[in-house]
Amino acid sequence: MTVSLRTLTTALDAAALGDLAPATASDLLLSGTDPLCWLRHGEGLIGFGEAACFGGTGPNRFVDAEQWWKELLAGAVVVDPVKVPGTGAMAFGSFAFSKTSAHKSVLIVPELVLGSRDGLFWLTQLTTDGKAPTAESAHALLRRFLSGHGDGTVPAPSPAGTVRTGALTEEEWKLSVAAGVHAIGHGGLEKVVLARDVLVTFEEPIERISILQRLVALYGECWTYGVRGLVGATPEMLIKVDGTTAQARVLAGTLDREDEPAGAVGFAASVLGGSAKQRQEHDFAVRSLTRQLAPFSKDLSFPAEPFILELPNVWHLASDVSAELADTDGHLPTSLALVEALHPTAAVCGTPRETAGKLILELERMDRGPYAGPVGWLDGAGNGEWGIALRGGVLETPRTARLYAGAGIVEASDPDAELAETWAKFRPMLQALGLHR
Numbered sequence: 001m002t003v004s005l006r007t008l009t010t011a012l013d014a015a016a017l018g019d020l021a022p023a024t025a026s027d028l029l030l031s032g033t034d035p036l037c038w039l040r041h042g043e044g045l046i047g048f049g050e051a052a053c054f055g056g057t058g059p060n061r062f063v064d065a066e067q068w069w070k071e072l073l074a075g076a077v078v079v080d081p082v083k084v085p086g087t088g089a090m091a092f093g094s095f096a097f098s099k100t101s102a103h104k105s106v107l108i109v110p111e112l113v114l115g116s117r118d119g120l121f122w123l124t125q126l127t128t129d130g131k132a133p134t135a136e137s138a139h140a141l142l143r144r145f146l147s148g149h150g151d152g153t154v155p156a157p158s159p160a161g162t163v164r165t166g167a168l169t170e171e172e173w174k175l176s177v178a179a180g181v182h183a184i185g186h187g188g189l190e191k192v193v194l195a196r197d198v199l200v201t202f203e204e205p206i207e208r209i210s211i212l213q214r215l216v217a218l219y220g221e222c223w224t225y226g227v228r229g230l231v232g233a234t235p236e237m238l239i240k241v242d243g244t245t246a247q248a249r250v251l252a253g254t255l256d257r258e259d260e261p262a263g264a265v266g267f268a269a270s271v272l273g274g275s276a277k278q279r280q281e282h283d284f285a286v287r288s289l290t291r292q293l294a295p296f297s298k299d300l301s302f303p304a305e306p307f308i309l310e311l312p313n314v315w316h317l318a319s320d321v322s323a324e325l326a327d328t329d330g331h332l333p334t335s336l337a338l339v340e341a342l343h344p345t346a347a348v349c350g351t352p353r354e355t356a357g358k359l360i361l362e363l364e365r366m367d368r369g370p371y372a373g374p375v376g377w378l379d380g381a382g383n384g385e386w387g388i389a390l391r392g393g394v395l396e397t398p399r400t401a402r403l404y405a406g407a408g409i410v411e412a413s414d415p416d417a418e419l420a421e422t423w424a425k426f427r428p429m430l431q432a433l434g435l436h437r
Ligand SMILES: C=C(O[C@@H]1C=C(C(=O)O)C=C[C@H]1O)C(=O)O
Pocket: 193, 195, 236, 251, 252, 253, 254, 281, 316, 347, 348, 390, 391, 404, 405, 406, 407, 408, 409, 425
């Protein structure tokens, strides 16, 4: 590799931006054109431009990406007085769910990163053309990327679009669910996650930035992601590495909030927590994550009971897992090494993994592309945050978006209920696109 990476991070005084500085952190972070995006609770990382990019497919996509990143870092000149996770050299990434997918997995090194964490703002300029970034060039670039934007208002939704079924009609998908239930009763399979796609078409071009803005505004508890055409807001954290600790948020077990009877107190806890089916689905997911994470950890903990995660569209059974990472040969595992070990969990694939993976290909009849794959960012110190690309879609053409949603199938699953669950999971993106169902 001949590319040489140079980065300069400077603490940013939002007031110094003058007219370009909107009122809040999320306004500022989401005021540029078509950014790379990773935001939660109004903080996170926004990238502009592309200074370098890795693209790959197949079973080695994670290892190849890690190798590419290491080579890029080896010759890098990094000036980083701020030194928190996400400063210095960093890249955004999105990986295909399947090793057989034709979809390209990517790592993208932006030209400029605007970051915010615990009230601190920073700006990182990254170059690969041999020029050394300076505070002046970074600010000039920021002004260029923010120009014409930044009044902080969320644009009105695009005019009505049409929603069509994708690979399978609703009836066909329900037959696949029934076939999944049948397979669970006849063989070693315990759980399989089956997904489907819908295609949304508009007459006017879709405004990508407004999708991100609406997801940030409505789904603040989720991680809003944007990597090229892939956009969404996921409630599920595959793995976050912050120094020597790793954290995951495992979800499985879902209840549509539209099913809540008026005035019901403790409805979600009794329906979700009290259902053997939901608890079984959840336990498979927690066990698959902790089993894969254990070899990298010296201390792994998760609560005995899941909690109820309340989102605007659904409730989930959720478990937060945390681990103290173990050294191997003097090195802690990087976030990407953990992604390789953990993906795909039973939350999005099934148990056992291989059997479930084969059945998914057979029954879904679609390429999941980046859906349910890892999406997030990494830095040069091994830190990173990788969510599971759920509650999202791919902007395939200027006027079409393909949305994906799935549901965990266990022995007690009912095809009609699982179909309804996918509609509840499509809801965040339908809302962000200005469509309601
Ligand atoms: C598969 C999806 O979600 C996953 C499946 C869940 C379930 O079956 O209850 C819950 C959360 C996610 O782990 C999706 O959102 O498409």
